[in-house]
Every structure is written in C-alpha cells, then in structure tokens.
Amino acid sequence: MMRLFSATRSVLVVLTLLSATTVFADEYIDQVRTNLQSRYDYWHNRGGGWTQLPDLQDIGLVNNGKTTSITYTLVKGNTYKIVGVCDSECSAIDLGLSDDTGKLIASSTANNENPIVEVTPIRDGAFTLKVSMQKCENSLGCNYGVDVYRAR
Template sequence: MTSFNVKPSNRYPSLALGLATLATTWVAVGSGSAMAQEYYEEQVTAQLNFAASAVGLSGYDMVYDPFIDSTGAGTTDSLSVTLYKGVSYTLVGVCDEDCSDLDLELFNAKGHSIDSDYAGDDFPIVEVTPAKTSRFTLNVQMFSCSNEPCYYGIGVFAQ
C-alpha cells in the first residue's frame, strides 16, 4: 500500500490517507508530460472547489488538502481516512474532462457500507457523521475514462 500524507487544516486533527490500487494493472501517473499532469491536477482542483460551492457546502471547511490521483476506466482505488466523532463530513469526488463517470462508496471500520453514489455522473458525494472516531474506507471507482489516465480528486469537507 502506498501512503500519502496530507496537510490538515488547523481546525481538525491530522489525517492520513492511504491508497491501495485494486486494479490488476498499474497506471503510471508519469505517463504524460509534467506539464500535462499539472494541467489536469489544476483542472481537478478547480472542479473540486466549484463542486463544493454547487452543492451548498459554504458552511463547511475543506479539512485536508485535496487528494488527487490518476487511474484508468474500470479501476477502483481505496482511500483510508480517520473521521472524528460528531463531525458532519461530506466527501466530494470530481474528475478531469476525459472522465464521465466516477463513483464513491464509504465503508466503516467493520466493512459496512455507510453511503454510496453510483449515479452516472462525474460528481459523486457521500456523507457521514460518525458516532465514534474511526477509520473509514472510501472506494473510488473510475467507471468511464475516454483518454487514460483520468485524473480525479477527493475533497473532505467538515461542518
């Protein structure tokens, strides 16, 4: 498992996101030029900020830096995150212009599905207010990608 550390906001305790690629083939992020990669990462970050506004998260704070990665169609990535008791979270996914369907499913520490968004769009949202502080797993499925790899971003917002 590859681990990624993200810088949390000052308002919430530190969180670590871990990524495990569940696909049978690894899609290298470096397959395009560095300039193209930066373009897609900026595009995904801008879409994440727009998405938060569009779904009415104005009273929410993004509690970590956005998680941005790339993958191919039919691939599921698994992110692990600690969420804290009594805090209302909204996890938002977005993807680049080459992606038309991204899906999310959130699982608790016991592996039970808490919320999911399998709609045929590129703007999935899941929500949770944990009864206790615990590790959660967010499965990110790239259902449709016309020009691989497709970049996606996950934002964790809290109220």
C-alpha cells in the first residue's frame, strides 16, 4: 500500500511539473503572438501597401545558439518583408533567407529581437529562412515568431 501511495504521489508531482511547464510555455507563445500582432499593427498603420500572408506565419521554439529552418514558396517579382519576433526571454534572433541553391540572398543580423529581411526574388521557387537564436536566457529555449508580408 505504501508503494502505491508513493508511486501515486510521484505521478502527481510529475503531472504538476508538466502542467506548470505548459503554463509557462503558453505564456511565452502568447508573448510571441502579441509581438507579431504589434508588428502587424505597425506595418498596417504605417501604410506602404504591405499585405500580411497569414498562411506563412510560423511560431516555434529554438535553443540558444541553435537554428531552425522554414521553407517558403515565393513568387518572382513580388517584394516580401519577413519579420521576426521572440518572447521576453530572448533579446536577439537573426534571420537569413537562402534561395533553392543555398545562396544567402537576404539577412538581418542586427542583434535584436525584431529582425526584418526584405527580398524581391528573381525567380519563383522554394526559399529557406533560417531563424537563429542568438540570445536566449531560458535553458529550455525561447519562442520565436515569423510573419511574411507582400507588397501590394
């Protein structure tokens, strides 16, 4: 009976820790969503003819010093702005956009939490965006978000 009680208590402790981790993860994702909305509001209110492409939005988690990749299909002749944000534990992310040959065609390495790259592809195709987490204070990683805008 004592083993059953001890095992049950251990399971409850693990579930409580997982629940707390999930609450914090949700908080950081909410921060990223709020930051993306703030960037959208900025570009929308500023004018300039930019249209958000919500199907291309990406939100994820990256550890400090690590990189993740996102692939987009972009159309030649259109001008795109790719805007990055991160949560409150992050103070710097970098963005680098490469074409289908792997050639870097645009990047933002300004060491801040709101990088922007702008590109007008010379051909249709798949383009890879690398999101590099440069300064993350959370040992579990930091959340980032990316929005893509197209000039009207």
